[in-house]
Amino acid sequence: RACLSQHVGVMDRASLTQTHQYILHSALSLSRLADTRNTWALLGKSRPSQDIMSGSVTTSRLQSEVANSLHEMGFEIKEEYLDKNSGYLVDIWIPALSLAVEVDGPSHYSWDEAKQRKELGSTKLKHRLMRMLGLRLKVMPYWHWPKGPGAKQRRLEYLNQLLSETTSLSI
DSSP: HHHHHHHHHGHHHHHHHHHHHHHHHHHHTTGGGGGGGHHHHHHSHHHHHHHHHHOOOOOOHHHHHHHHHHHHHTOEEEEEEEEEETTTTTEEEEEEEEEGEEEOGGGGGEEEETTEEEEEEHHHHHHHHHHHTTEEEEEEGGGGGGGGHHHHHHHHHHHHHHHHHHHHHHO
């Protein structure tokens, strides 16, 4: 912890993210999540964390489209919701369903030798840790989002199916 406090002020966003994931994974693996509260406070004093807290996070067009469609379906949502238990920023939080929706664009994937999309390790770890913490999570890969003629209706149908799979409700 002493070492972290010396370096947290100069860490870039990627380093802070990696540090956060390491601490959270270690805490969950050792069943010592309560011991991480002081570390969260320390990480929260960092510049990238302050940017997140102050709302200077950019939202993708895709995420905005998903959020708008959820509004059209009648849901109250919170974008860039900070989950205080995990310290993670959730793309979209639907309070009525206690559900996190991660809208994962191209930067969350790479291509393997067989030209198949593969989720990046950091994205996989984030999703795994969120689930380990008990968050109900749905991931929406960018290529699943309908485009073209009739997209508006197909988007609503897609979201209805995505949410009903998670909640066992017809929405």
